[in-house]
Amino acid sequence: MIQVYGVHGSPFVRKVLIALDLKGIPFKLIPQMPFSGDAEYLKINPLGKVPTLVDGDLTLGDSKVICQYLEAAYPETPVYPQAVTDKARAHWYEDLCGGRVSELAAGIFFQRFMRPLAFNQQPDEEKVAKIIDRDLPPLLDYLESQIPAEGFVFGDFSMADLCIASPFFNASYAGYDVDPARWPALAGLIERVKALPAVHKILEKEAQVLGLS
Amino acid sequence: MIQVYGVHGSPFVRKVLIALDLKGIPFKLIPQMPFSGDAEYLKINPLGKVPTLVDGDLTLGDSKVICQYLEAAYPETPVYPQAVTDKARAHWYEDLCGGRVSELAAGIFFQRFMRPLAFNQQPDEEKVAKIIDRDLPPLLDYLESQIPAEGFVFGDFSMADLCIASPFFNASYAGYDVDPARWPALAGLIERVKALPAVHKILEKEAQVLGLS
Numbered sequence A, B: 001m002i003q004v005y006g007v008h009g010s011p012f013v014r015k016v017l018i019a020l021d022l023k024g025i026p027f028k029l030i031p032q033m034p035f036s037g038d039a040e041y042l043k044i045n046p047l048g049k050v051p052t053l054v055d056g057d058l059t060l061g062d063s064k065v066i067c068q069y070l071e072a073a074y075p076e077t078p079v080y081p082q083a084v085t086d087k088a089r090a091h092w093y094e095d096l097c098g099g100r101v102s103e104l105a106a107g108i109f110f111q112r113f114m115r116p117l118a119f120n121q122q123p124d125e126e127k128v129a130k131i132i133d134r135d136l137p138p139l140l141d142y143l144e145s146q147i148p149a150e151g152f153v154f155g156d157f158s159m160a161d162l163c164i165a166s167p168f169f170n171a172s173y174a175g176y177d178v179d180p181a182r183w184p185a186l187a188g189l190i191e192r193v194k195a196l197p198a199v200h201k202i203l204e205k206e207a208q209v210l211g212l213s
Helices: A011-023 A039-044 A063-073 A084-119 A125-146 A159-173 A184-194 A197-209 B011-023 B039-044 B063-073 B084-119 B125-146 B159-173 B184-194 B197-209
Strands: A002-006 A027-031 A052-055 A058-061 B002-006 B027-031 B052-055 B058-061
Touching: A002 A011, A011 A027, A011 A063, A011 A084, A011 A159, A011 A197, A039 A052, A052 A063, A058 A063, A058 B084, A063 A084, A063 B084, A084 A125, A084 A159, A084 B058, A084 B063, A125 A184, A159 A184, A184 A197, B002 B011, B011 B027, B011 B063, B011 B084, B011 B159, B011 B197, B039 B052, B052 B063, B058 B063, B063 B084, B084 B125, B084 B159, B125 B184, B159 B184, B184 B197
Parallel strands: A002 A027, B002 B027
Antiparallel strands: A002 A052, A052 A058, B002 B052, B052 B058
């Protein structure tokens, strides 16, 4: 059976678990904290990041690589758009939102959620303000230009929608929500993705783990 | 005709140019410095990174996304391995080496090459030593474990080999070479990739642009 190393709460683990769930692929989640310094884990993922997927002889890191592998190896229920250009655009949104956008959202999450919780320290609100007022808006403007007012980016729901919305679930845990007056299409997409049963189910589990419910 | 925005010297631009060349796809290189703050460019790539590819109506950032799109849209001369698990592993090496490994190699390149050249400052050799002695070796150990003693990772040459070798071309511009005594398979692969005509040709152009030849 497929094994996924990771923990609930990581947007990257979340993405893989939702892809597996949507595809109806059975798997086992093996608890693994990122950057734990665990020498055995570093052998299979030298970055120490989560998730890592093990499927038979194949070991893969990186949620983009994993989800694209699952799509190719288990194509019955597709989770990416099928047209070549749409798929490429989906991968581009996935890279952008799993990269810089997630980094900024994680910055808010770290300051306002992890820092008080794990280090008993006040958040550095100056850093948070820089992210919210200076760094995020150009990216939100770009995403707004790519997203339809209704529905999903490629018609049916796909990983592209999840990848765009997912970093903002984590920012939302830290009290930041995309302003629906300034970025209505993006804010609407985040709500539509959140309401999907497969997404809702995972977010409920995360809320339990993170002590939010 | 396909347009690629970027400059010679970037390992990410290099990768796309080599993929286009191997596939025999005509293209036009449009000079674009990364992070130039150019507002027009930020509209097509909100990160300001290079390369960006424009193919008809499709605009894509990120060299991984671009190369995988080229493979799907122009499949005649494949540049990735074809088996699903091999292709996934190739994508994983691409992500790892285009991510953390490139970041570290770029750190050496910045200190020893760009800093004297662009800022007229001495390199911070303490930072370089940390990269070479502490940060890189575990990643080189991992890559060494994945690479055959002879030939290429998936038999025929593929983008996986180029992605693994490419960051070290830039480190090499800054006087760092992978120690062939400690990492013989990796050092050998770098040399084999460098010797390929399509790669050699681009590296010669880079040497001209960077004033190395």
